[in-house]
Amino acid sequence: MLELKNIAYRYKGNDNKTLENINYSFQSGVFYTILGNSGSGKTTLLSLMAGLDSPTEGQVLFNKKDIKEAGYAQHRKKNIALVFQNYNLLDYLTPLENVQLVKPTADKQLLLDLGLKEDMLTRNILRLSGGQQQRVAIARALVAGTPAILLDEPTGNLDFDIARDITMRLKDFAHKEKRCVIMVTHSREIAHMADTALQLTGDNLKELSKESIAQSILQQRNL
Incomplete structure (x- = not known):
């Protein structure tokens, strides 16, 4: 459904790339979370997927069509619902x-x-x-009816019990409505609830195993 192909992004006036060589294909009916350190480019990546900004290099595809060619405004209207911080x-x-x-x-x-x-x-x-x-x-x-929903740390201001409940509702919504739901989070506990959890660094977007997230949570609790 939503595909990133060789994505790179550089802020104007900055020689360093915030994102580089990012590749991934998101599917409908799946609830994803994206983890990453502060400054890793999580919000920037969401903005690129939403058509709020354009990559310095590479393509964002929706149903195999470049969203730049289809038109960013049209992409945001028909394909994407956003939840901002x-x-x-x-x-x-x-x-x-x-x-x-x-x-x-x-x-x-x-x-x-x-x-x-x-x-x-x-x-x-x-x-x-x-x-x-x-x-x-x-x-x-959720009521927008778009094929994909992008959320930028929507549970950051909520206590954990409520955050967990809302996260499970988002996951259930993705499954029942066959939507692609992608949520940026700083919480490994929340990320562990996803169908697929991803870790973003400046030059890599990789899947995390449930076991590695669980181990990381235990290590944090033992500090």
Whole structure:
């Protein structure tokens, strides 16, 4: 579905490449997580896959077509739903109204399933906590109906129990709806829940085994 071919990226005015020779093919019906150290290029990679920026070298393909040739705006409209770290919600609307901007027929149940309470649904967005706003952003992405959903650390502001619940909902959604769901995370516990966990360094995007992630989690706990 979504394929990275020899991707390299360099910020303007910087001779060093943030990303280099990145290759991977993402499939529908699979929930992916991407781990990486700060500065490894995780958010940059999501931006390239979403068509928010263009690679210095290489191609991003969607269903074997270069998204540059298809048109970045068209790619974002038809193929990709995004969940940003800063939510990108309309602050003069309620949670339900934000979701209904994407799908007018959406009801409140998804927001309730994601952990919002009934009385929160008609509040102004600015009266919600950061974690609550993030859940609204996730709901908005889920109702968009796009083949792929990209999420930039959506559980970073949530406590672990809620983060785990939302992660499992995203995984279940990928399976049931046959969507490609790709989530950047800094948490190895969250990454361990994915169908496929990936590790990003500047010049490599590789799959991690469940065993290696579990071992890393144990090592962290024993420090």
